[in-house]
Amino acid sequence: MATTERGTGPSHVLAIDQGTTSSRALIFDADMAVTATAQEEFAQHFPRSGWVEHDPSDLWSTTASTARAAIEKAGLTGADIAAIGITNQRETTLVWDRATGQPIHNAIVWQDRRTAAFCRELEAAGHGETVTATTGLLIDPYFSATKLKWLLDEVEGARARAEAGELLFGTVDTWLIWKLTGGAAHVTDATNACRTMLYDIRANAWSEEICTLLGIPMAMLPEVRDNAAEFGETRADLFGHPIPILGVAGDQQAATLGQACFRPGMLKSTYGTGCFALLNTGDTPVRSSNRLLTTIAYRLDGETTYALEGAIFIAGAVVQWLRDGLRIVRHASETGPLAAQADDGQEVILVPAFTGLGAPYWEPDCRGAIFGLTRGSGPAELARAALQSVGFQTRDLLEAMRADWPDADSPTLRVDGGMTASDYAMQFLADILGAPVDRPRMTETTALGAAWLAGHRAGLYPGPEGFAEAWRLDRTFEPGMDEPAREERYAAWQRAVRATIAS
Numbered sequence: 001m002a003t004t005e006r007g008t009g010p011s012h013v014l015a016i017d018q019g020t021t022s023s024r025a026l027i028f029d030a031d032m033a034v035t036a037t038a039q040e041e042f043a044q045h046f047p048r049s050g051w052v053e054h055d056p057s058d059l060w061s062t063t064a065s066t067a068r069a070a071i072e073k074a075g076l077t078g079a080d081i082a083a084i085g086i087t088n089q090r091e092t093t094l095v096w097d098r099a100t101g102q103p104i105h106n107a108i109v110w111q112d113r114r115t116a117a118f119c120r121e122l123e124a125a126g127h128g129e130t131v132t133a134t135t136g137l138l139i140d141p142y143f144s145a146t147k148l149k150w151l152l153d154e155v156e157g158a159r160a161r162a163e164a165g166e167l168l169f170g171t172v173d174t175w176l177i178w179k180l181t182g183g184a185a186h187v188t189d190a191t192n193a194c195r196t197m198l199y200d201i202r203a204n205a206w207s208e209e210i211c212t213l214l215g216i217p218m219a220m221l222p223e224v225r226d227n228a229a230e231f232g233e234t235r236a237d238l239f240g241h242p243i244p245i246l247g248v249a250g251d252q253q254a255a256t257l258g259q260a261c262f263r264p265g266m267l268k269s270t271y272g273t274g275c276f277a278l279l280n281t282g283d284t285p286v287r288s289s290n291r292l293l294t295t296i297a298y299r300l301d302g303e304t305t306y307a308l309e310g311a312i313f314i315a316g317a318v319v320q321w322l323r324d325g326l327r328i329v330r331h332a333s334e335t336g337p338l339a340a341q342a343d344d345g346q347e348v349i350l351v352p353a354f355t356g357l358g359a360p361y362w363e364p365d366c367r368g369a370i371f372g373l374t375r376g377s378g379p380a381e382l383a384r385a386a387l388q389s390v391g392f393q394t395r396d397l398l399e400a401m402r403a404d405w406p407d408a409d410s411p412t413l414r415v416d417g418g419m420t421a422s423d424y425a426m427q428f429l430a431d432i433l434g435a436p437v438d439r440p441r442m443t444e445t446t447a448l449g450a451a452w453l454a455g456h457r458a459g460l461y462p463g464p465e466g467f468a469e470a471w472r473l474d475r476t477f478e479p480g481m482d483e484p485a486r487e488e489r490y491a492a493w494q495r496a497v498r499a500t501i502a503s
């Protein structure tokens with residue numbers, strides 16, 4: 001067993017980060033430093049156009065095996081782990097049998113658009129106001145509620161079994177906790193609950209009104225806890241020792257915590273497959289007039305802190321498209337140097353609406369477009385347009401945030417996620433925002449946020465203030481573009497988006 005500097009008790013934290021394309025596990029030591037990591041990708045299932053599913057057993061097996069691998073790589077055993085923190089892809093929807101633990105269907109992933117027509121019906125029937133006033137969200141297939149309704153309607157016998165109390169609903173955190181605890185706990189946290197479109201973010205309770213509207217039996221919903229709380233204990237046989245699960249948060253909220261955005265006005269943006277920007281608005285759930293989402297940033301000791309969120313569906317995914325679709329690069333890291341070679345005389349703009357547009361447009365049916373191609377346009381111009389599209393989309397979000405929340409004292413943007421490795425993309429982001437962009441040394445902020453919740457609850461890690469002091473800057477990207485050029489470029493982007501939506 002590993003010895004610890006601060007005594008003989010367990011002093012490490014295991015963070016589980018169950019994402020859209022892979023499951024990861026990280027071990028944090030008593031100083032919140034990462035000492036081991038493990039990662040496994042799993043299959044994506046696309047049974048029809050616009051449908052995206054995960055096999056629940058893949059989510060579980062990759063989580064369990066990466067957790068075991070990380071503990072082993074760190075030279076530890078389960079007995080050295082004081083607590084587990086879980087963070088996860090949000091909104092993805094699972095239903096399983098309470099008695100057998102058997103899922104009734106694959107998980108329906110957040111990106112899945114199968115309920116678009118039903119969402120349009122709900123909107124047309126005038127339910128938009130109730131949904132937004134209650135949940136802070138907009139009616140969209142992105143959220144769990146209509147996916148859950150689809151499962152109850154389409155899987156044979158599901159509705160009757162749910163009404164008889166035989167079926168349980170969960171987002172990915174709930175499913176993993178159920179499996180980790182051997183079916184002893186059916187729980188979630190406030191940040192995951194608030195992405196279901198079934199949760200009243202002001203009352204901090206499941207909304208009976210919306211459950212009734214969608215025909216969701218409330219008995220199948222998990223109990224909702226604070227982000228740092230007792231979520232259950234792992235089965236002893238999993239890691240050779242029972243370990244308490246003491247922290248849970250949806251991945252974007254965990255990144256907000258990991259970036260120590262504890263004060264109102266602080267803003268983070270995470271660049272993974274998609275991009276998610278969250279602005280801390282304190283104890284006020286700000287209602288957006290610009291089609292942003294009002295969401296729970298975190299709930300600690302029963303106190304809720306809210307955020308405005310902008311969700312962009314395609315960020316790093318556009319780089320994957322250059323690599324796997326167009327095959328103009330072999331590695332994501334080649335895109336920045338390639339973009340730097342692009343011809344300044346050409347203005348190629350790519351609107352990457354591959355799965356529609358998220359905030360602030362919410363156009364599920366529009367598709368991507370490229371503008372300004374010339375005979376001389378090639379890989380370099382496309383790479384530049386792809387990386388710049390992420391900056392332009394972030395500016396769209398920040399413009400909407402500024403309009404919704406003028407109190408924001410032009411905050412510095414803290415960035416994280418895989419795509420922040422691209423200096424080119426981060427510099428353009430600062431240029432087009434006309435504001436500095438801070439990249440922390442620790443870019444595993446999502447896992448750090450989950451680890452901090454669990455470690456703080458276990459008494460190992462400091463409270464919010466002490467944690468915020470530990471945040472360390474890697475590099476600030478200062479804006480370099482002059483204002484007329486910046487505004488001209490942004491106006492060209494806006495024209496391109498309008499044309500894409502109209503086409």
Ligand SMILES: Nc1ncnc2c1ncn2[C@@H]1O[C@H](COP(=O)(O)OP(=O)(O)O)[C@@H](O)[C@H]1O
Pocket residue numbers: 019020021022271272273274315316317318319320332333334335336417418419420421422425
């Ligand atoms: N050097 C780079 N330049 C541009 N994009 C990058 C670079 N490194 C990684 N990416 C992009 O970052 C994304 C991976 O980030 P990650 O945070 O691991 O995403 P997720 O958690 O959504 O799977 C990929 O889409 C990849 O294309």
Ligand SMILES: O=P(O)(O)OC[C@H](O)CO
Pocket residue numbers: 018019020021088089090091110250251252272273274
């Ligand atoms: O798994 P990620 O990092 O792509 O994040 C997915 C988001 O939580 C979806 O809302």
